[in-house]
Amino acid sequence: MSVVTKYVLFGIDDNTLQAGARRVEEEFKRELKNAGLDDEIKVVETGSMGIIQKGVVILVEPDDIYYTEVTIDDVKEIVNEHLLKGRPVQRLKFDGKVDKSVVSFRESAQEIKKQNRVVLSNSGVIDPENIEEYIAVNGYEALAKAVTEKKPEDIVEEIKESGLRGRGGAGFPTGLKWSFTAPLDKKPKYLVCNADEGEPGTFKDRLIMEGDPHKLIEGMAIAAYAIGAEKGYIYIRGEYKLSIERTEKAIEDARKYGILGENIFGSGFDFDIEIKIGAGAYVCGEETALLNSLEGGRGNPRVKPPFPGQVGLWDQPTVVNNVETLANVPSIILNGHDWYREMGTEDSKGTKVYTILGHVNNPGLIEVEMGTTLRDIIYKYAGGVKGNFKCALVGGAAGAFIGKEMLDVKMDYDHLGKYKAVLGSGAILVMNQTACIVDMLKNTLAFFKHESCGKCTPCRIGNVHLYNMLDDITKAKGKEEYINNMLTLAESMQQSSLCALGQSAYLVIESATRYFEDEILEHIERKVCPQNVCEMK
């Protein structure tokens, strides 16, 4: 019997797959066999390692060495030099300066403790397609504890006490949401997981599903038990192929293990999950539009009230929660609300998963405590800015710009709210001095214009006018009154639109004009784009 001495872990997500991870993996297996190492060194697939835009990513354990942008041609060298002779290939090694602090990486025990990883604790560590690996890291223990030892109302109370708030963007207290539906007698009730992640620059839910689908399933089962639902749906956007595959497999495996289905853990609690695939409309991430779409109808937002908690899917009481929100649930149940409350700030407990993109040295996925400053996120975890920091668009298109003077703002629901910004989905788009704010705004408005469902007059027509004004400005046709007109119109839209989509333009326009009025005026008055980005003709 041979002894396994090393593991080669492949980070498999949509990015690495596109970079050819599977072909590199095949080559690796072949080379190991050729070298006679295949008994001793195992190739294992895992979820995202949190490093994106860096091609195929692998980790050699226990050496703790990451290689990025690995191609088929590199395989022979890694096998011969590193695995056979013990000399790591320096040219492919990932920049060691930041790897330890990017939380989704596999870190030392000490690092894990310091970071309090909750949602991403298993991502990039276990094989997401192997239920036993999940079980081995205390997976499904929280569910067992919940259904066999606790009453549904205790679970609702526990989540309420934990201070967990919705991670989809709005930050509504999760326990409170559950407490509206849990006591209702109307049956059936539904639990819907919103995995229609559409906010530009956000892909945290995708990586959670790709990296640790069982955590989501466990969270859903606990939530369903708490509110009295026997049926759950995961509404995943169609582009998330790997998320769909892995979640599908996880559901099947969970059924085989008796974790989903009838009489779970002998408790008498029945619950099963079905996946529904979205067709790519941004507005379907809005919970009532999502429900319409789930029912097979046009994805238009519904009038609220009544809220889905009372009248939801097929007019039955329905709780809609985001992927990240649900992925927080097992740890809270397992470790208790006091443990959870230790992390975060006064009103925002726990951790937050961010996707950070743009002009940073290490774009990727990170999970840090609520209240971590924007400065720390950018400089400590994302490797700092390429060039000079100009601003960050936080919260996606539906978010707001944060300028230099606000770098030390604590990132949580309430602190950001005070400064007319939002945490939103946790997307952080960092821009350096080369980015033009008018261009950014125009792109954002093009997005809103395109993604409006068209139901509501302020959003449907208002976004067109906002876009047209910005388009004029980029073509040296802007008028002085435009800044004021845009603000007034966007504010009107905020106050009279039915759903968050129509209400969103205001924040981004208001924050842009607050920090960069001069830059916009340059475009309008002097007909010059200081960054030389806009056409100006």
Next chain:
Amino acid sequence: MSEKIKLKIDGYEVEVEKGATILEAAKKAGVNIPTLCYHEDLDPSAACGICVVEFENKGGYQRSCCTPAEEGMEVITNSKTLRKRRKMIVELTLSNHHVDCPSCAADGKCELQELANHFGVETEAMPSVLEDKEKDKSSVAIERDPEKCILCGRCVEVCENIQTVNAIEITDRGFEANIDTPFGYGIGESPCINCGQCIVYCPTGALKEVDHLEKVWDAILDENKHVVVQEAPAIRATLGEEFGMEIGNVTVGKMYAALKRIGFDAIFDTNFSADLTIMEEGTEVVGRIKEGKDLPVITSCSPGWIKFMEEYYPELAKNVSTAKSPQQMMGVLTKTYYAEKEGLDPKDIVSVSIMPCTAKKFEAQRPEMSDSGYQDVDYVLTTREFVRMIKEARLDFKNLEPQEPYHALADYTGAATIFGATGGVMEAAIRSAYYLLTDEDMDSLDVTPVRGMEGVKEAELEIAGSKLKVAVAHGLGNARKILDKVKKQLEENGESEYAFVEIMACPGGCVGGGGQPYHSSIAMRARRGEGLYKEDSELPERASHHNQAILNLYEDFLGEPGSEKAHHLLHTNYFKRSVLTGKSIAKATGAHEKHLEKAAE
């Protein structure tokens, strides 16, 4: 007992039932919060956002059309901010609207025009973002102008949920969102049944009838043409309101006077042929009851309902009376009996009807509606077109001296005039069927259980010792309830509990027709119906079989009800139609032809 709640609207306390919206509460407090997409008869679509209100004791803005009033709420309906918001929404809407007020069919009735006017909005406050969009002229009855559509969603709501026809739907997203028919084939090749409820509920002029007015004027002013006209029962109960009179005022004498002034050569009345319909249909009902064959008999006067049946319930075609509608009976008599009597060449006759209905335009051009050898009815004017005609002729309608029609083909009874209201055909038929079965008149001619605005009405009658159950439905969503029940009973037991069923496509019956003035609400329809029942109660004869002119017509020309000649001229067949395109696929019945063959033997 429903729970009451108290709230304040602009400082005025008001008590409403729990569940009432802020909009309704405000109305009670004397404030009509401005609305654009909202209509009292329809579920709020909450599309426009113009009805937003603020709150004294909490922040935020809510749409009053769909937000329930709550105990202790302090609502503000007018503030500096709200004024700005509302103006902005009207400006936005106008910036994507073909502003064509002077020549628009909805001028003076347009809710957008009214709001713009009330708020002092300048048409060009915002640069136009309107894109060129083609008009949908594919239908013979209804025309759509997408450039005037403000996407309020009312037409879709009424087509989908009130009428359950599903001819139109909102397609595409964002700024490209628009209202379209299945596969974009156009209304003329859609399941549209031409009921025109979409027009009546349209806040702007995006929907209107296919205009026949110009052609009618041309005919009238052509010396070589003999132009005859018939007017539906509902017309006389509607015209007055369009000329400053009370809703429901029956203005039959003024109507005839206006027609004379306009220059029609002969004035008939559809009420005459409504009485004739009762004679034919009543005879058919009595015959089928006696034979116990193909019951229930279902009425056939509503052309919207007929097309709906041909699409969605072709298996019930054999149950539908073969009698033509009053419009078509009058049309065929005009070019046969009347032409013969007056020594006119039918090809010189132009037969015009004035109808509260857009589906009548479709019915008139059905190929089979030509038993005179010509298209029996040439042009159909809606109430709206006729009102324009009176206005163009510059007639002071309100002060016109009432006049008599020109011909005996205008004599009618009370039974005919109530055809215009839901339950009217049923009541008229019962009055005569009773007579046909018992040889005597009912003690009281009023059949009140079938009157009123209830969506589905039922009654059980005892005639000549046997019990007959009848049902009345108006609005096709309501019709489905009865039809599904009948279908199920026929499938399971081979017979239905009903002997006779009246179905009218439009809510309220013809007084609520798709050719009626824009914004005819259910409440207005009810008042017009009451006007017709009042006229009925005041007429000397109230049962069709007592119409002497009808009896003369049978003696002179048709023989007896249900005779071969009557069948040839006054009855028809139905088709099975595609639910996607509305096109006929096959003949659904041959009942009328079989009858003719049998007579020929």
